Amino acid sequence: MEWALEIVLVVLLAATLFQAIRLERALGVLKRDRSSLESLVVGFNASTHHAENGIQRLRAAADGAGRQIENQLTKSVALKDDLAFLTERGERLADRLDTLVRTARPLARDRSPDVPPSNAQKGPSQVEKNLLHALRLAR
DSSP states (O other): OHHHHHHHHHHHHHHHHHHHHHHHHHHHHHHHHHHHHHHHHHHHHHHHHHHHHHHHHHHHHHHHHHHHHHHHHHHHHHHHHHHHHHHHHHHHHHHHHHHHHHHHHHHHHHSOSSSOOTTTTTSOOHHHHHHHHHHHHHO
16 A cells, blocks of 8 residues: 555656646746846837927927917018008009099090190199199108
């Protein structure tokens, strides 16, 4: 009976030795994977840091571009107002000139083409005086 007990004990020791070898291999794989995981975490931290710096630079660039666009918009609004004012003023001048031209046409028709104007030597005609007067008022 002793022999049987010793054989059972040897079999159990062999099974324990087999399990210990398997456990050692699994721990070796885990150690190798642990170092890989550590290097992966270090690389991930570095990438995260670079991404955060990139985001900060991008925000700064976007803020600068936004301020520049806002300045350009402010300038363009001022120029638009100036152009609207000048356009309105130009339209008023054009209306005045149109009125003066319309009033001068009947005077020009009344003159005959064969007869030279009597005051051509003396100075500008009444139409020219009216145009000069309108231009002075426009200033």
